[in-house]
Amino acid sequence: MSDDDRVFKALADPTRRHLLDRLFERDGRTLTELESELEMTRFGVMKHLRVLEEAGIVVTRRQGREKHHYLNPVPIRLIHDRWIDKYAEPRVSALAELKTRLEETG
Amino acid sequence: MTTMTAQATQVYQLFIKATPEQIWEALTKPEFTERYFHGSQIEITAERRRSLGPDGSVRGDSPTYEYDPPRRLVHGWRSLYDPELAEEPESRVTWEIEPQEGGYCKLTVVHDRLEDSPKTAEGVSGAGWMMVLSGLKTLLETGQPLAETGKEA
Numbered sequence: 001m002s003d004d005d006r007v008f009k010a011l012a013d014p015t016r017r018h019l020l021d022r023l024f025e026r027d028g029r030t031l032t033e034l035e036s037e038l039e040m041t042r043f044g045v046m047k048h049l050r051v052l053e054e055a056g057i058v059v060t061r062r063q064g065r066e067k068h069h070y071l072n073p074v075p076i077r078l079i080h081d082r083w084i085d086k087y088a089e090p091r092v093s094a095l096a097e098l099k100t101r102l103e104e105t106g
Numbered sequence: 107m108t109t110m111t112a113q114a115t116q117v118y119q120l121f122i123k124a125t126p127e128q129i130w131e132a133l134t135k136p137e138f139t140e141r142y143f144h145g146s147q148i149e150i151t152a153e154r155r156r157s158l159g160p161d162g163s164v165r166g167d168s169p170t171y172e173y174d175p176p177r178r179l180v181h182g183w184r185s186l187y188d189p190e191l192a193e194e195p196e197s198r199v200t201w202e203i204e205p206q207e208g209g210y211c212k213l214t215v216v217h218d219r220l221e222d223s224p225k226t227a228e229g230v231s232g233a234g235w236m237m238v239l240s241g242l243k244t245l246l247e248t249g250q251p252l253a254e255t256g257k258e259a
Contacts, residue, residue, distance in 0.1 A: 003121070027113040059119045059214065070117035077236050078120075 003056070004082070007075045010055035015040065016048050020057065023071040030066050112227035115218040118235050121210045124246040126203045129211055130176035132246055133201060141251040142241030155181040163187070168196060177203055183217065185226050194223035215239065 001009070010016055015038070022037060023029065035045045049069065052058035059072045122129060132138040136147035136158070146165050148157040152173040157166035168182030179201040185191035202214040215235060220227040245251050 028115050056119060059117045072117055072119045074118050074120045074239060
């Protein structure tokens with residue numbers, strides 16, 4: 001599996017996207033903190049975090065006895081540059097501009 | 107859109123197809139940094155990290171705390187290029203280079219101790235470090251700087 005495949009696979013699950021949103025709000029959480037917000041077993045959350053970690057989107061750092069989870073935005077940025085920016089940007093910005101103009105005059 | 111306060115500890119990690127020595131050189135020598143770090147000429151020695159803009163202005167001047175080539179580098183950070191940011195207390199940047207299989211290295215950048223420097227945290231978060239790191243990757247893997255890295259962010 002390529003790096004891109006791992007990132008797409010990691011993002012293709014609502015629970016994992018939810019975990020990313022939680023980390024986006026506040027980084028450096030422990031498994032216990034993340035687990036407390038989800039209707040899921042500790043083992044289930046660990047499994048999802050492992051997929052995110054393998055894709056490089058989540059990076060863990062040990063601090064004493066605790067393991068903290070950090071959001072690593074780089075792989076998503078690289079996906080964005082490679083797969084989204086190229087296809088969407090010119091058209092999206094043209095549409096956004098059209099919307100702004102119509103709403104200003106309307 | 108979710109609003110957020112920029113994190114007091116920011117972690118960035120990426121894989122670069124280069125040797126630890128090449129990455130170390132690219133991080134510590136001004137002739138490399140000016141090609142991916144917003145045009146800044148950055149020199150890092152065992153004592154200090156000094157950063158100069160293309161016009162010779164001082165963008166950064168902080169102590170080096172750990173200097174272990176080609177594996178680990180820790181230095182202070184103050185954004186002197188902006189008066190508001192320069193007033194905030196010093197934060198800290200840690201670089202870790204870990205060789206992987208297949209000629210790759212894992213590069214981890216941790217920018218922390220930003221608790222009392224919210225404006226600096228905001229300034230470097232997201233696109234700030236990301237531009238620098240993707241520019242570094244492109245430079246090392248292709249020998250070419252990213253098109254946009256010449257201009258100031």
